[in-house]
Amino acid sequence: xxxxxxxxxxxxxxxxxxxxxxxxxxxxxxxxxxxxxxxxxxxxxxxxxxxxxxxxxxxxxxxxxxxxxxxxxxxxxxxxxxxxxxxxxxxxxxxxxxxxxxxxxxxxxxxxxxxxxxxxxxxxxxxxxxxxxxxxxxxxxxxxxxxxxxxxxxxxxxxxxxxxxxxxxxxxxxxxxxxxxxxxxxxxxxxxxxxxxxxxxxxxxxxxxxxxxxxxxxxxxxxxxxxxxxxxxxxxxxxxxxxxxxxxxxxxxxxxxxxxxxxxxxxxxxxxxxxxxxxxxxxxxxxxxxxxxxxxxxxxxxxxxxxxxxxx
Amino acid sequence: xxxxxxxxxxxxxxxxxxxxxxxxxxxxxxxxxxxxxxxxxxxxxxxxxxxxxxxxxxxxxxxxxxxxxxxxxxxxxxxxxxxxxxxxxxxxxxxxxxxxxxxxxxxxxxxxxxxxxxxxxxxxxxxxxxxxxxxxxxxxxxxxxxxxxxxxxxxxxxxxxxxxxxxxxxxxxxxxxxxxxxxxxxxxxxxxxxxxxxxxxxxxxxxxxxxxxxxxxxxxxxxxxxxxxxxxxxxxxxxxxxxxxxxxxxxxxxxxxxxxxxxxxxxxxxxxxxxxxxxxxxxxxxxxxxxxxxxxx
Amino acid sequence: xxxxxxxxxxxxxxxxxxxxxxxxxxxxxxxxxxxxxxxxxxxxxxxxxxxxxxxxxxxxxxxxxxxxxxxxxxxxxxxxxxxxxxxxxxxxxxxxxxxxxxxxxxxxxxxxxxxxxxxxxxxxxxxxxxxxxxxxxxxxxxxxxxxxxxxxxxxxxxxxxxxxxxxxxxxxxxxxxxxxxxxxxxxxxxxxxxxxxxxxxxxxxxxxxxxxxxxxxxxxxxxxxxxxxxxxxxxxxxxxxxxxxxxxxxxxxxxxxxxxxxx
Numbered sequence: 001x002x003x004x005x006x007x008x009x010x011x012x013x014x015x016x017x018x019x020x021x022x023x024x025x026x027x028x029x030x031x032x033x034x035x036x037x038x039x040x041x042x043x044x045x046x047x048x049x050x051x052x053x054x055x056x057x058x059x060x061x062x063x064x065x066x067x068x069x070x071x072x073x074x075x076x077x078x079x080x081x082x083x084x085x086x087x088x089x090x091x092x093x094x095x096x097x098x099x100x101x102x103x104x105x106x107x108x109x110x111x112x113x114x115x116x117x118x119x120x121x122x123x124x125x126x127x128x129x130x131x132x133x134x135x136x137x138x139x140x141x142x143x144x145x146x147x148x149x150x151x152x153x154x155x156x157x158x159x160x161x162x163x164x165x166x167x168x169x170x171x172x173x174x175x176x177x178x179x180x181x182x183x184x185x186x187x188x189x190x191x192x193x194x195x196x197x198x199x200x201x202x203x204x205x206x207x208x209x210x211x212x213x214x215x216x217x218x219x220x221x222x223x224x225x226x227x228x229x230x231x232x233x234x235x236x237x238x239x240x241x242x243x244x245x246x247x248x249x250x251x252x253x254x255x256x257x258x259x260x261x262x263x264x265x266x267x268x269x270x271x272x273x274x275x276x277x278x279x280x281x282x283x284x285x286x287x288x289x290x291x292x293x294x295x296x297x298x299x300x301x302x303x304x305x306x307x308x309x310x311x312x
Numbered sequence: 313x314x315x316x317x318x319x320x321x322x323x324x325x326x327x328x329x330x331x332x333x334x335x336x337x338x339x340x341x342x343x344x345x346x347x348x349x350x351x352x353x354x355x356x357x358x359x360x361x362x363x364x365x366x367x368x369x370x371x372x373x374x375x376x377x378x379x380x381x382x383x384x385x386x387x388x389x390x391x392x393x394x395x396x397x398x399x400x401x402x403x404x405x406x407x408x409x410x411x412x413x414x415x416x417x418x419x420x421x422x423x424x425x426x427x428x429x430x431x432x433x434x435x436x437x438x439x440x441x442x443x444x445x446x447x448x449x450x451x452x453x454x455x456x457x458x459x460x461x462x463x464x465x466x467x468x469x470x471x472x473x474x475x476x477x478x479x480x481x482x483x484x485x486x487x488x489x490x491x492x493x494x495x496x497x498x499x500x501x502x503x504x505x506x507x508x509x510x511x512x513x514x515x516x517x518x519x520x521x522x523x524x525x526x527x528x529x530x531x532x533x534x535x536x537x538x539x540x541x542x543x544x545x546x547x548x549x550x551x552x553x554x555x556x557x558x559x560x561x562x563x564x565x566x567x568x569x570x571x572x573x574x575x576x577x578x579x580x581x582x583x584x585x586x587x588x589x590x591x592x593x594x595x596x597x598x599x600x601x602x603x604x605x606x607x608x609x
Numbered sequence: 610x611x612x613x614x615x616x617x618x619x620x621x622x623x624x625x626x627x628x629x630x631x632x633x634x635x636x637x638x639x640x641x642x643x644x645x646x647x648x649x650x651x652x653x654x655x656x657x658x659x660x661x662x663x664x665x666x667x668x669x670x671x672x673x674x675x676x677x678x679x680x681x682x683x684x685x686x687x688x689x690x691x692x693x694x695x696x697x698x699x700x701x702x703x704x705x706x707x708x709x710x711x712x713x714x715x716x717x718x719x720x721x722x723x724x725x726x727x728x729x730x731x732x733x734x735x736x737x738x739x740x741x742x743x744x745x746x747x748x749x750x751x752x753x754x755x756x757x758x759x760x761x762x763x764x765x766x767x768x769x770x771x772x773x774x775x776x777x778x779x780x781x782x783x784x785x786x787x788x789x790x791x792x793x794x795x796x797x798x799x800x801x802x803x804x805x806x807x808x809x810x811x812x813x814x815x816x817x818x819x820x821x822x823x824x825x826x827x828x829x830x831x832x833x834x835x836x837x838x839x840x841x842x843x844x845x846x847x848x849x850x851x852x853x854x855x856x857x858x859x860x861x862x863x864x865x866x867x868x869x870x871x872x
Contacts, residue, residue: 028399032399033399034399034402034403095575095576095578095579096578099579100578100579100582111343111402111526112578112582113578114399114402115522115523115526115574115578116574116575116578116579118519118522118523118574119523119570119571119572119573119574119575119577119578120571120575121519121571122519122567122568122570122571122574123567123568123570123571123572123575124571125567126564126565126567126568126570126571127568129564130561130564130565130568238515238516242515245403246407249403253399280414280417280418280425281414281417281418282414283410283411283413283414284411284414284415284418286410287406287407287408287410287411287414288407288411288414290403290404290407291404291407291408291411294393294396294400294403294404294407295392295393295395295396295404298396298400
């Protein structure tokens with residue numbers, strides 16, 4: 001029974017990883033770039049949520065309280081997180097894609113946007129540290145401790161909702177990719193960027209949309225993290241969100257479904273690892289697993305055919 | 313030398329050593345985002361070899377052994393990791409560093425979470441000499457035919473193969489020697505501070521070192537030197553300036569500027585500060601040579 | 610057998626379902642200057658790629674100076690005496706002229722001592738000297754202080770030839786070396802190649818410039834749709850009906866001898 005409970009906990013954590021893993025996999029599949037701003041945006045969203053709910057924003061705390069009321073302040077938090085992250089995503093798009101001069105056919109060409117994204121990561125982390133320091137910060141969950149039981153298994157409402165929400169968002173996203181005009185445009189950019197324009201795709205309008213979508217995924221995940229785990233700090237991008245990379249690789253680069261399964265699996269592996277070998281040691285099974293996959297089966301469990309096939 | 317200047321010099325020298333360790337594979341296009349892993353191995357290895365409760369060997373010997381140890385591990389993982397390419401390799405080296413971090417924090421004989429004290433002390437002169445030695449070695453290494461092969465691989469791997477370059481071995485050599493240099497850096501860290509904190513070498517360190525190297529420029533051996541100097545000295549200068557003018561905000565924000573600077577550089581001058589053309593033109597200007605315009609008649 | 614520096618027998622290459630090279634055989638006489646011509650898409654560069662090992666052949670054999678090389682990996686073929694230049698310039702953009710040429714020496718300098726010798730630091734070493742002399746013989750300077758990416762097109766093309774030459778090949782494969790060169794440069798290239806040929810190196814050149822071919826070469830092999838359709842002297846080739854048809858190309862025509870079932 002304890003095992004089953006751990007499995008449940010793993011799925012809950014995995015639910016958060018799913019959205020971040022999908023964000024990573026979308027950008028890598030479409031633009032062939034490992035976007036290290038994703039952990040930063042996750043952290044920023046989580047911090048925005050905390051700041052709104054604890055009145056730590058640099059403006060308008062009374063206004064927000066007036067409009068939303070104490071009980072619904074979390075709604076303001078969600079909105080602010082979404083707005084901030086979306087704006088940030090548009091800026092990031094310009095400096096990791098639009099303004100880039102891709103004239104190098106040599107071995108480090110792929111690294112330029114990656115390096116840029118590391119620059120953003122450092123800038124965002126230090127902006128947050130400047131504003132609120134680097135120590136852990138807590139918030140009271142807006143939903144209290146609402147739990148329910150099935151048999152002897154404990155579920156927490158916010159976590160279950162998070163999981164359902166995660167999966168729902170990804171299902172919708174997948175539907176968009178598979179069946180809508182926008183999705184077709186995304187896939188054509190991913191598979192043949194040079195000819196996408198010839199086929200009538202307005203690349204310069206679509207790419208920012210992708211960045212905003214991935215930003216939103218990070219934002220929702222970050223907000224849910226704050227609600228569920230109630231303690232945040234400037235480094236949770238490094239410590240939490242980067243683990244989702246393992247989920248992405250496990251599922252196969254560019255594969256949205258793979259990222260879902262991969263994200264859930266990584267959550268489960270992490271919880272079980274903590275249970276078996278302790279929290280200090282958890283890095284080894286997760287990153288060791290990633291290392292082994294990269295060396296022996298880099299295409300992951302499911303290959304990478306959803307977006308940008310044949311690129312890797 | 314004042315205590316403050318000396319501590320800054322140590323940080324600079326260590327950064328230079330780490331940077332060259334990342335530079336050697338980067339010169340052939342292999343991006344290593346796991347510097348922290350190799351540095352950790354060198355630090356703990358030399359510390360333990362030297363410790364009277366460990367192996368108890370003298371410091372010079374423990375440092376050499378630590379370099380060989382780190383080199384051996386670099387060599388062993390080079391083959392599988394170098395089978396990965398591009399973004400996969402970045403992730404693989406990142407994962408490697410996390411695994412090393414996770415393992416060392418749990419090893420009791422290395423002090424686990426309490427960290428490990430280190431017996432023998434390496435005075436500042438030794439660290440400086442190590443940094444100078446590493447710099448000179450790297451210039452030498454890149455000037456050899458192996459260095460030429462690495463730079464060819466960076467520009468065009470398939471053509472390099474066609475002219476007989478054993479690309480596999482060249483990359484492994486660069487990766488291994490780079491690992492050894494980082495091991496040396498770690499050993500110097502441990503012996504100078506005489507203490508290795510549990511998570512002294514983390515993800516941010518790996519990121520910073522890779523950034524120094526890429527921003528300094530990977531085309532010549534001047535790049536990592538310029539990168540390390542620029543990025544350890546400038547933030548300090550800003551901090552001192554901020555203290556002078558009494559601006560807390562400026563002091564706290566220096567890393568924000570660092571991040572923004574990186575973003576701008578990637579758009580404006582992605583090849584880094586020091587390029588091959590720049591090096592040649594500076595050298596020519598210093599030698600007072602006229603440019604040779606070409607054809608004989 | 611020792612009369613020929615290269616024997617290609619029945620080589621075949623498929624990409625996907627497409628027969629790109631279909632049963633091509635030819636012998637290249639030692640010391641000769643042979644041109645490999647054919648319309649675009651005939652497979653000329655593919656033949657070069659097969660010879661140098663960029664792709665493995667699906668069938669057939671390649672014998673270089675008496676040795677079967679089709680199973681030898683690409684990086685080891687140059688040491689057996691074959692090197693090449695490229696249709697689109699493939700010099701290393703971040704390396705200097707001298708360094709680009711020195712890459713051509715790599716196969717001869719693979720011993721540990723040579724690998725670790727500080728070429729860049731000691732400016733008067735034999736490898737560097739050899740590279741400079743080779744450039745000088747080709748009528749090109751060494752452009753100190755410049756990376757090759759900044760040099761004129763015609764100069765870069767000739768540097769590529771020099772790079773291939775310093776590997777001391779028995780057989781020199783040149784892929785459109787005259788393309789993009791003006792008259793003066795073309796003449797200089799021709800003189801260089803005549804010099805090279807006189808020193809005993811066999812030359813196999815892919816070219817479109819028939820004037821250049823007629824001046825330089827004594828033998829011509831014609832490909833079309835991956836098959837050899839004719840070989841002979843430049844004069845014979847000029848008059849052969851199958852060759853003319855291949856180039857002038859009537860939509861409904863099939864070459865008289867064979868069907869091309871390339872699809």
